[in-house]
Every structure is written in C-alpha cells, then in structure tokens.
Amino acid sequence: MKRRDSIKSILLGSVATGIAVNSCAPSEQPVDLPKTPELPPYGRTKKEKIRDQEILEASFFNEHELSTIAVLCDIILPKSDQYNSASDAEVKEFIDFIVRDIEAHQIPLRGGVMWLDSFSNKKYNKEFIVCTNEEQFDICDLIAYPSEETKPELKQGEAFFTRMRNLTLTGYYTSKKGIEELGYKGNTPNVWDGVPEHILNKHGFKYEEEWLAKCVNNSNRSDVAKWDDNGNLIS
C-alpha cells in the first residue's frame, strides 16, 4: 500500500469518531498509573492493555510460595552442561504471571505449596525448601508419577506436582531458550517446498507425480496467476 493510500485509510477510519468529537468533548481523561513494569507491545487492543496492566500491578504469591515454586521448577527442569534450567528461562516469573491471569491456578498452587510443606514437616520436620536435595527428591518421587496405585494420602500432592510440571514445561518450551532446545524451525518467512526428501524416504513416502502436478511450482511462484476459460492455470 502506498503512503498516500494509507493516509486516506486512516482518515476514513477516523470518520467513525468524527461526529462524536464535533458533538461533545472527549470524556476520556489520562489516567495516572503508578510506575509499574510495562510490557513491550504485542498487538493488544485498548481493553487488553488495561487488563494486562491490572494483572501486572496485582500480586498473588508471597515470597515463600515463590521460592518454593522456583525450587520445584528447577527440580523439574534442572541445569546441566547441556541444558538451561527452568530458572534460566524465567519460568518462575511466567508462573507468577499466569496465576494472576488464569485464576483457576491460584488455589491449587497456593494450597499445593502448603500441602508440600505439611508433608515435608511430617516427614523431615522442616519446610520443603530447606530440605536437602536428597530429601526433596524423595518427596517428589512419591508424587511425581501419576498412577492408580498412588496412595490416597498422596493424591493431592500428585495433582499439585502434575500442575507444576505442566506449567514449568509450558513456560520453558514457550521461552526463547526452550524453543531453541526443542528445535522448532518456523515462524519466519520462507518458501515451503514440501517435506525434505530424505525424511519422506525415511517414512516410506514419495510424492506422487499426479499430486505434484497440482502443487506450487517454485520456479514460477512469482508469476501473476492466469487461467484459460476452463479454469486451467496457465502461468
């Protein structure tokens, strides 16, 4: 679109409010917001921006809860020579946000941390985060493998750990570091030319000639489409 045309669109777009402006003063006053972190833009509407800001300004977890979550995140995805930890990918920060965004996570996670501490107190007479690594792993082993055989008194812990694992993995594999580790290669302009041949072969497939004849030919993909009267593409 040429610049002149886009200006025209903008002007036409503003006609909507034109009548309103003539007839009464704008009622929207600038709002003084306390200085809180702001999100970089990602294509929000006005209403969505306000909602994001409200979430950013709210808080849910206390310090102890967040510390416990951080420890669990790194038990679930630990650092190694080869890998980043959940903390490296700021998964704790993601979970801190998502509980304010999706409130259904709040009670299960808050109650879950408390359940974990109660369990740990009974077993080791101390809260989970001050247990040794070995003690922490011992507790996790009891609740990390969902199964019908899990003892009834551990079921709630199991549900909590499952939720923690889900949020940790989703937070990690939607981060820049996690996506690199996963090997996702897209989200960038490219020219699709089918599945690489050696991969097709590996799966025992081959594109059929008859099917390929209906497909994009990348040597003329930039030519403007033309058809004959019978609907056959001739360019």
Added chain:
Amino acid sequence: MQIKESPETFDVIIVGSGAGGGMATKILSEAGLNIAVIEAGPFYDPADPNTRTQLRWPYESPRRGASSSRAFGDFDAAYGGWEIEGEPYTRNQGTKFDWFRSRMLGGRTNHWGRISLRFGPLDFKRKSIDGLGDDWPISYNDVKPYYDKVDKLIGVFGSNENLPNDPDGYFLPAPKPRLHEMYYIKGARKANVPVYPARLSILTKPINENRGVCFYCGQCNRSCSAYADFSSGSCLIFPAQKSGGQIKLYTDSMVREVVTNDSGKATGVIFINKIDRKEYKLNAKVVVLAASACSTARILLNSKSKSHPDGLGNSSGLVGRYLHDSTGAGRAAFIPELMNRETYNEDGVGGMHVYTPWWGNNKKLNFPRGYHIEIGGGLGMPAYGFGFNPNILNEFIGGKVGGYGNQLREDIKKFYGSLIWLAGRGESIAMESNYCEIDPNVVDEWGIPVLRFNYNWSKHEKSQAKHMHQTFEEIFDGMGAQVLGETPNKGDDYGLLAPGRIIHEVGTTRMGNDSKKSVTNKYQQLHDVDNVFIVDAGPFVSQADKNPTWTILALSWRTCDYIVSELKKQNI
C-alpha cells in the same frame, strides 16, 4: 438528549464489514454509489504494526498466547469470542447455542480458517433429494458465475477434480502435503476415503499487484500483514477505497435498528457510537444488512414500527428461525512412526494442505447429508499448553508417565510432532424449531435488547457425529496410529459439539419464493421491504457440508449486481 442525525443521505448503508459487507462495499462503491459502512468494532488493518500479531513468538505474550484474553489465544485476529463483556445473550432452558462474534473491521474474516468451498449442485436442492428442509429458490448455475469471479478476485488454492458436488473453479496451485498429511493420505486410502489438495483462500501465487504472496508462516488466523490471505478489509474494503470509492467507515458503531417511514420503506439506521455512548441516525436510499446471520436477525427484530409491528421483514414470523450451524466432532491420534522425528520448518500455509470432501452415499447410511474432514498436526510453534502431560503417550510404548528432570526433555522431543487430529464439519438440518429471538427482559450495555437462543440437535446430527468417529478410527487404524481417548457414546451425543461452536451459523432470514415461508426473495431482498437486503449467511436455506464464506461472497456480489440494476431502473 436527541438522536444526532447526519444531514447527508447515502445511496447505501452497509451494516457490518465481514465477508458479505466487504463484498458489498467493493461492488456498490465501484458502481459509483455513495456508501456508509457501519462496523461495531474498531478499525483494523492487518498491516498495522501496532495491532500485528503475525510472526510474534509465544514469549512476546506474558501468558504465552493462552486464551484468557482472546477466545483463540493472544495472537488470534478476532476481537471478540463466544463471550463479549457487556454484550450478553441468553438461552432457553435446556437448549444450547454459543454465539461467536468478532468486533473489528473485517469481522471474523480476519481469523477464519480460509477453507473456501463452493456449494455444489446438490447443496441447493436437498429437499428434492432427502425430503428434509427446503430447496433453495436458486440453483448452482445461478451462483456459478459469481463463484468464478470470487475465485479470480480473491484467490483460492486447490485443484480441479471433476467431483459431482464439489465443483471445479479457478484455483491457484496447492502446497505440497506435510508429513502427517502423508500419513493421513495413507490411512484414508486404506479406509476408502478419498483425499484431495485442500481449498483455501491463500495466495500461493500473486493475483494482482496489491497483495503479497504467501510466505508460509502458517499463521493465517493472525491475519496476514502482506494481505496474502483473504480478509475483508485487506482484500475488499481497502482496495475499494484505493480505487476512489466514496466510502465512509463508521467504526465502533453498533446498529440498533433500521428506521422506516410511514409507507414502510427503510430510510436509514440508528446506531450507538461506542466511544461517546450516544445515538446517531444515518439516512440512505438502500440498507444492506451484513451483520452476521444472528446479528442481522436481531436488528430486524428490534426494528419494530407501525408498518412492521413484529419487526422488519418479519411478516412471515420466520426472522431468527431455521438457525443452523455446522456439525462438528474431532479426534486425535498418536503416530508412533513420527516419534523422534527430525525437525524442519513445517509451518506451511495457515491450515491444512489436504482434505477430504464428503464421499459417502446416504442411501446406505442412517443419516442425511454429509461432512468433510479437516486435518491437523505437525511441527507447530509451541504456545501455552505445550508440554502439558508431556509423556502421557509413554502409556502406548511402555515408558514411565510423569517424573521430573532431564528425562522430561527427552520425552518432549520424542513426542513433538507425533500427533494428528481430524475434525469433521458437516451439514445439519435447518429446522423451524431452532431459532434466536429477542429476550424480552435483557439489554446489552448499549441498551439494545439481546438475543435469546433455542437450539437442539436432532438424531440426524448425532448419527452423523457417530459416523465421523467411526471414520476417524478407521483412518487412524489405516495409518498405524493409536487413537486417543474413548469412542464417544450416546450419553455425550457421540462427541457432537454444541451448536455455535463451529461458527458457521446461517439460515435466520432464509430466502424463498413464498413470502409466507421465507424472509427474503432469491436476491436476498426482504419480501416486506424492497430497499432492504441481507448479504450475510442469514438467507441460506441450507448450509451444506461446506464452510459458508465463499457462498456469502458469491451471493453478496450477486445481490449487489441486482441492487445496482434495480437502482438504475428506479425500482427501489
């Protein structure tokens, strides 16, 4: 306070800027008419960097694209959803209907699946075939020239297959199948289910100089900033403005009613400006409603006057009746052969590259009508939800489920891209007993009485959903996949989704030759008022096992040609 009235009289007011309204804007403005387009949401241009979501990464959203702000997630280009704050609707007890609305210039065309299927010859004459519902007052041959023009104007890839009820057209070349789609082809053929290249309105070649060509990011639901997919703004309204059309856009403006004079003719509309919350009146010689099937019914039913005591165009009592959505059911499966696959950029276009149109013979089946099959899967970009139950598929191969530590990373990579899912989208039977009406007790935040829905699926749709699952299981079996979940049973309607979930609602102002049995004539002109037309999916008599958009576009064009001709003849 009094209603503010614009002194200008337009030739045509178009209510709604989605597929039907966009097409009307283009055709009528190019005929030299002076047009007002009224849209209930804000201005939207997919190329505007301030609202762009295309090519964004999940971590650019603090919720990683979760659907807590938008129904289909943060990056989807629909401002709205099944629930909109301040704009409720109600349902009669014991019935279901979920109503999806998108409040923005271009409406739902900004995010839709771009599946662009012509109705076939049989789809216009279903009653003659199975005795259910009604025939359309027009046939495929009436619409074919317009389908042809829509193909060329907007662009759709696909292939000419000479099928009896899935007509050929003017197609762009299709993209080559992805790997999971190769498995689908294998499984479907074993189950004697045919597969063809998909038909989507995405430009795999240029069709003119104003729009870009697909660069295969797989994100059509985010609306293309290069205008390489069809959305009403980028393909119809902006080009119409560009070619010098006299078009005024009124955005954030919600139409309440059509105003009529003493002789019963429409003189304009009243709308609420959402910014200042005041009422405005615009005048025009012709009113074209394109607000979506249910919104248009709502406007008509709210337009009561002395000449139209039951609402505009409602002398038949059928406005809102015969509401019907596509049937829908889906199922996923695990393809063990896709474990530990090598990754590559498999985004492709924003949708499937292959599909299955309806192939069955109803004489041998216990339900009428059919469905097409849509295919999903592949090495997609992660978003919120990715990694949930990361290794549940170990159940199939004997590994441990759950756990913690680096084993989870191996499981994630092992199963990445190993799932395939199939969705059936079929034709339901239009019934007078399924309807929307005005709720006598409830208004929205604009003071406009809201819709109340009353909708029940019949045995026809449930039997169809049962057949979908049987077919899916057979196809999965044929490709060596492990079906996930249990086969749905009678208690859960065989997996049939609630009406409204497929977002193909049509039929509320159906067309016909008999003014007692229909709301519009075959030109989508109200029987009762000759200067009001409907160009959304309201006039559909039956909805076919096809997505409605291509037919909305073709019929809107046809109606606009008729409007221009009638204006020239001074008939309206």
